[in-house]
Amino acid sequence: MKNRIFMYLFIFSLLLVLFQYVNSKHILEDYEKKLDRKVLREEKYADTINQLRDKILVASEFSIENSEQAMTFYENKGYRIDELVPFIKDQMYDLNTVKGDEHPLIPYAAMSGNGGRMLIDHIRLLNHEWIIANFSDGKYWGELLVKYELTDNKQLKFNVLDSFLYPTN
Structure with a gap:
């Protein structure tokens, strides 16, 4: 009986660790996707800022x-x-x-x-x-x-x- 309880506790803790691992893996992947989207958006904004700077430079030529x-x-x-x-x-x-x-x-x-x-x-x-x-x-x-x-x-x-x-x- 005592062995069964330890076996059930072991299986339960193994399932709990497995659940924690899968859950943290999904959270990590979600964070990486969000980070990638933010990096792409930042690059896009940097390009837009550079284009606007170029337009301002051209517009200010005749001033x-x-x-x-x-x-x-x-x-x-x-x-x-x-x-x-x-x-x-x-x-x-x-x-x-x-x-x-x-x-x-x-x-x-x-x-x-x-x-x-x-x-x-x-x-x-x-x-x-x-x-x-x-x-x-x-x-x-x-x-x-x-x-x-x-x-x-x-x-x-x-x-x-x-x-x-x-x-x-």
């Missing part, structure tokens, strides 16, 4: 902040780029507040019929001579290529080189 020659042009005249760029943008945005039905730079009248007018939405300084800007009246929009000049008495002169209005469907 006064990344043009050494344009920055040198103004630094040689005694200006600081980090102060000059906001000044130029502010002066151009201030043209949105000029009284009247027409914008001083935008050669198109508002066509949305809500009584508004064309306003400059976004400005990008390409270099020490050119600005590209987009404008809209809420429904119709277009872009401008503007030549600007900073006179000796720190006044800005804008000259629209070209503009276009996107067609609507």
